[in-house]
Amino acid sequence: MSNLREITIEEVEKHSSEGDLWVIIDTLVYDLSKFYKMHPGGMGVLLDPRVAGKDATTAFFSLHRAEVLAKPAYKRLIVGSLPKSISTGPKLLPPKHDELSKVPYGEAMWLGDGYSSAYHNESHRRFQKAVRGFMREVVLPDAMACEENGKRASQKVFDALAEKNIIAMRFGPGPHLKGLKLMDGVIQPEEFDFFHESILTYELGRLGTRGYFDGLLAGGVIGLPPILNYGSPAIKAKIIPEVFQAKKFICLAITEAFAGSDVSGLQASAELVTEEDGKKYWVVTGTKKWITNGTYADYFTTGVRTGENGFTVMVIPRGDGVETKAIKTSYSSTAGTAYVTFDRVKVPVENTLGEVGKGMKVILQNFNHERWMMNCISAGSMRLVVEECLKWSNQRFVFGKPLVSQPVIRHKLANMIARVEAVQSWLENITYQMTQMSHKEQSDKLAGQIALLKMFITRSGQQTAEDAAQIFGGRSLTQTGMGRIIENYRRTAAFDAILGGVEDVLGDLGVRQAMKHMPPNVRL
Ligand code: HEM
Known part of the structure; x- marks a missing residue:
């Protein structure tokens, strides 16, 4: 210039x-x-x-x-x-890709100038900068295009995610990261903890494109863990590298139109048959609904009834008898939400994950991680919305005054800030506990906390969406232009109150978990 x-x-x-x-x-x-x-x-x-x-x-x-x-x-x-004599150059350019927002409350406190954190260290800061830059430069343009045209994320973006090993990192810390170069080596695999993972998801949330986020492997993040935890060595050796390298896609197929997520009412079933050559197969018949990434998945981690009351999980490759159909939802079809039909699909018995009839154990193992991940994305997108509202209230002039000069607007902003800071603090505290606990301890001590936080985040998110829409007015209704982020948020904030367990069920779970730990001898 x-x-x-x-x-x-x-x-x-x-x-x-x-x-x-x-x-x-x-x-x-x-x-x-x-x-x-x-x-x-x-x-x-x-x-x-x-x-x-x-x-x-x-x-x-x-x-x-x-x-x-x-x-x-x-x-x-x-x-x-304009000549240098009268101007020092542009001042209103958009921030650089990896730049932090200077808007007060526009970033989590740990990233703010002059603030410190009990939980984050230099490796988290390095990682956050690299992830922010990558998300804005590589992912955001694709996200905006796909939100609009409804296509799945481009293979170019999937390949770029694979190259940085972001897909592998979405499954949290663990042996699966050993030997991998993470974000071009900005951190070492041994350093990677749940805070790094939360940063990854939070930054995706900050893109403000909710349907695309789900399209960007949300189905895989819940579909692969049963293989990581229960797959045979042969299944693991085949499927995990394919998924990490974005050569193949996987999703979780549990819910059905008949029973929602009430596993006891599921109707998809599998019968064990032995072929003449002695090989054993499951023959699977049934349907699955609301399957995120299902339209383009190559593998379906599927829950089916086996025998009288048994529920078993198995991985079904796309092939003869497997059909998927896109379901129209109120967010973008870039999420790949599908109706899946299995019509007498032959599945090798080696594809069984965990014990026959013990499928609940396989599924439950990942619930907390899924809900925690959703908390991270909800917190990231809520933060972005708060930043947008602060900017808009400051720059928008009505009746000769900035919007923020109206007490009613300041009141809304105050509530939005208080909500996002409360959400952030609780999320960071839970994430810290996760770094200190074994998986078993997390299941025991954090299932209720994570469920209650999710209930609180999604409630707060919907209140924030309402406030933001009032602040942006008509602009909050248009998918392009000044209010595009608010429009997307207002349309999709309620999704998180449903996916991964509806608000009321999670609130209930939180209290039931608390009661489980209530000592019998306490009295007022
Ligand atoms: C380099 C110069 C400009 C470019 C590249 C440009 C580009 C655009 C684009 C892309 C939009 C669509 C916005 C969206 O919905 O995403 C738009 C809308 C609009 N532009 Fe411009 N524009 C320019 C200058 C101006 C100027 C100087 C004005 C002055 C009044 C103006 C007035 C408008 C109006 C009234 C709309 C419709 C806004 C709405 O629907 O809310 N534009 N422009």
């Missing part, structure tokens, strides 16, 4: 007509002579005498997100900049 031709305000003013149209935005001079006919906001607004040939910075930033100007197609419209 430093080599730009210097153009005076007087010279810009000479270009103020149809076919010869310049404007100044943030000290840069844009030639809109051809673009004005394609301008999504129409030609008239650009030809207005208050805009054509003038400094249109204030008008521009009250109608567009700063990211518009960062697009290469629009950068090409720049023909010069």
Whole structure:
């Protein structure tokens, strides 16, 4: 930008007509002579005498997100900049990809300038910076496109995730990370803990594209653990590398239209048959509904009835008799939500995960991790929404005053900030406990905490979505433009109150867990 031709305000003013149209935005001079006919906001607004040939910075930033100007197609419209004698250059550029927000409460406190943390160290900071940069540069453009067109995340992004070993990291700390180069070596596998994992998910949440987040392997994050924990050595050796390298995709297929997630009512069933050559197979018939990533999964970690009351988990590869159909939901079909049909599918008995009839144990093992992951994403997206509302309330002028000068707006902001900080602190505390406990201890001591936090986060998220919509007004209804993040959040915040266990059930679980630990001899 430093080599730009210097153009005076007087010279810009000479270009103020149809076919010869310049404007100044943030000290840069844009030639809109051809673009004005394609301008999504129409030609008239650009030809207005208050805009054509003038400094249109204030008008521009009250109608567009700063990211518009960062697009290469629009950068090409720049023909010069105001002389150095009157300007020190652009001040309103969008932040660099890995840059932290300077907006108060725009980042978790541990990332704030001058704040410290009892839980985070230098490796978390290095990791956060690398992940933020990667997410904004590589993932965000794909996320925005896919939210709109409903396609699954591009293979280019999956390959990039695999290259940084982000897919492997989504399964938390553990032996599966041994020997891997994490985020180009920014941290060592031995350093990786639940805080690193929470950063990864939180940063995905900060993209503000909820359907895409689920499309970006949320199904895999719940579908692979039964294989990691219960797969035979042969199954593990085949499927785990395929999934980590994004060559194949896996999902979890439990819920059914007949019974939702009430496992006792599931109807999909499997019968054991022995072929003439002595090989044993399950023959699986049934349907599954609401299966995240199912439309493009190659493997289905599936729960089926085996015998009278037995429930068994097995991994079913896509093949003869397996069909998937996209289900339309209120978030983007980029999530790959599917209705799955198994029609007499032959599954080798070696694909059984865990003991026959003990499927509940296999499924339950991962519930806490799934809900904790959802807490991380909800906290990340809530933080982004708070940041957006603070920015908007500050920059938006109504009746001659900034929006934030209205006490009712400040009241909403205060509640939003209080909620996101409460959520953050509880999440960090639980994450710390996870770093200190064995898996068994986590199941015993944290199942209730995680469930109650999820109930609290999703309730807070929905209140925050309502407040944000009031602050953004009509802009919160449009999927593009200034309010695009609020629109997405308002439409999808309630999803987290359903997926992974509905709010009421989780609240109930939290209290039941507490009662389990209640000593028998306590009295008022
Ligand atoms: C480099 C110059 C400009 C570019 C590249 C540009 C680009 C765009 C784009 C991409 C949109 C669609 C926004 C969205 O929904 O995502 C838009 C909308 C709009 N633009 Fe521009 N624009 C420019 C300058 C201006 C200026 C100077 C004005 C001055 C008034 C203006 C007024 C509008 C209006 C009124 C809308 C509709 C906003 C809405 O639907 O809420 N634009 N512009």
